[in-house]
Amino acid sequence: MVFLWAFLVGGLICVIGQLLLDIGKLTPGHTLSILVVAGAVLDGFGLYEPLIDFAGAGATVPITSFGNSLVHGAMAEAEKHGLIGVVTGMFEVTSSGISAAIIFGMIGAILFKPKG
Amino acid sequence: MKEPQGNYKNYEQKKEPKRPVVKNCIRAFLVGGLICVIGQVISMFYMYFFDFTEQTVGNPTIATLIFITMLLTGFGVYDKMAQFAGAGTAVPVTGFGNAVISAAIEHRTEGFVQGVGGNMFKLAGSVILFGVFSAFIIALIKTIISYWSGA
Numbered sequence: 001m002v003f004l005w006a007f008l009v010g011g012l013i014c015v016i017g018q019l020l021l022d023i024g025k026l027t028p029g030h031t032l033s034i035l036v037v038a039g040a041v042l043d044g045f046g047l048y049e050p051l052i053d054f055a056g057a058g059a060t061v062p063i064t065s066f067g068n069s070l071v072h073g074a075m076a077e078a079e080k081h082g083l084i085g086v087v088t089g090m091f092e093v094t095s096s097g098i099s100a101a102i103i104f105g106m107i108g109a110i111l112f113k114p115k116g
Numbered sequence: 117m118k119e120p121q122g123n124y125k126n127y128e129q130k131k132e133p134k135r136p137v138v139k140n141c142i143r144a145f146l147v148g149g150l151i152c153v154i155g156q157v158i159s160m161f162y163m164y165f166f167d168f169t170e171q172t173v174g175n176p177t178i179a180t181l182i183f184i185t186m187l188l189t190g191f192g193v194y195d196k197m198a199q200f201a202g203a204g205t206a207v208p209v210t211g212f213g214n215a216v217i218s219a220a221i222e223h224r225t226e227g228f229v230q231g232v233g234g235n236m237f238k239l240a241g242s243v244i245l246f247g248v249f250s251a252f253i254i255a256l257i258k259t260i261i262s263y264w265s266g267a
Contacts (some may be wrong), residue, residue, distance in 0.1 A: 005154050010152025011145035017203035018144035022137045028206050029242045035207060036247040044254035050133045053170065057155030060174035061181065061208045062148070063243065070251035077188070078259045086255045090248055096175035096243065097182070102211050102236070104186040105220035112190035114162070114222045 002056050009051065009058035032063055038068030069094035140202050147197065154179055170246070182213035183234040189217045231235030 012034070020031040039062075042048040048068040052061040059065060070090055078090020091098070133252055159173045167178065188194040189237050192253050200207045219238050221232035237244065 003156050003253060004151045007149035010155075011149030011204075014144040014204045014207045015141045015150025017148075017207040018141045019137075022135045022140055023151040031203065032206065032211070032243050033246040034178050036243050037250040040177040040247065040250040042256050043244055046259060052174075053173065055152075056170070057159050057174075057177060058149075058152045058153040060177060061152045061155035063207055063209055063212055064183075066212070066243070067247050067251060068207070071254050074251055074255035075258060077127050078255055083256070083259055086252060086259055090140065090251060090255075095177075096207055097181045097212065097214075100179040101240065104182055105216045105236050106232065108186045109220040109224040109228070110216045112221050115192050115223060 005055045006058035006061075009055035010061055012059075013058075013064060014064040035062070035064050036067040039064030040071050041067075043068040043071040066094060066097055134224070143201050144207075145202035147201035149204075151181075151205070151208040151210060178209050181210050182217075185210040185213035186217050189214050189267055190221065194218075212240055212243060215243075 009015070015037060017031050020034060021028065022029075026034070039048060042051075042064070048065070050057065051072070052068075070093075072084045073089045073092030073094055075089075077085030077092055081088070097104050142160075155177050159168075159177045162168045162173050162176045163170070166176075185194060188197070194205065194210075195218075196213075199213070205214070216236055216239075219240075220232045220236045223235040225231060
C-alpha cells in the first residue's frame with residue numbers, strides 16, 4: 001500500500017512541477033526553487049511531516065523534501081541553542097543530498113568523458 | 117526582412133508551438149511516481165537491513181538515488197529520460213543530482229578546479245540558495261514565536 005501512495009504523491013508533485021513549467025512558463029531553475037521554498041513553508045506549518053508518514057518516499061524523494069529537512073535541521077538546533085541555532089543547524093538533517101551530489105559529481109567527472 | 121522590436125513578442129507567441137500540457141503531465145506523473153517507488157524500495161531495504169526509521173531513512177535513500185543518477189548521467193541515459201519525462205525526472209532529487217553531476221562532467225575539460233569546481237552548482241545553486249534562505253526565514257519566525265509564547 002505504501003508503494004501506491006509513494007507513486008501517487010510523488011507523481012502528483014512532479015505534475016505540479018510540470019504545470020509550473022508548461023502553464024507558468026517558468027525555467028526549470030525557477031520551478032525547482034519554488035518547489036523547495038514550498039517544501040520549507042509546508043514544514044513551517046507542520047504539514048510536511050504527516051505527508052512523509054503517509055507517502056514515504058513519495059514525499060522524501062521530490063526536491064520539496066530538501067526545503068523540509070533544512071527547516072527541520074534549523075529548528076532542532078534552535079531548540080538547543082536558541083536563535084544562533086537557526087544558522088548553525090541548517091544542514092544538520094539534509095546533508096546527504098548535497099554531500100552525495102558533490103561526491104558523486106566529482107567521481108562522475110573523473111570517470112566519465114563529456115558527450116557531444 | 118527585419119521585424120520591428122515591438123511586434124517581435126507577438127510574432128514569437130504566434131510561432132511558438134502549443135505545448136502538449138496533458139501529455140507532458142501524464143508522462144511526468146508516471147516517471148516521477150516510478151522514481152518515488154524505486155526510492156520506496158530502497159527505503160524498505162535500509163529499514164530492514166540497517167536500523168533506520170521511517171523518519172531517518174530519507175538520507176541514505178537520497179544518497180543511493182544520486183549514486184544511481186551518476187551512472188545514468190555518465191552513460192547519457194538520464195538526458196534521454198529527461199527529454200521524455202520533463203518534470204518527472206527534474207523534480208525528484210535525482211534531477212538535482214543530475215544537474216550537479218552533468219555540470220561536473222561537462223566542464224572537466226576546463227580542469228578540476230576552475231571547470232568542475234567552479235561549475236558544479238551552476239544549475240543547482242539556486243535550489244540550495246532559495247532552500248536555505250527560505251528555511252532560515254521560516255525557522256527564524258518559528259523560533260521568535262516560540263520565545264514570545266514563552267515556550
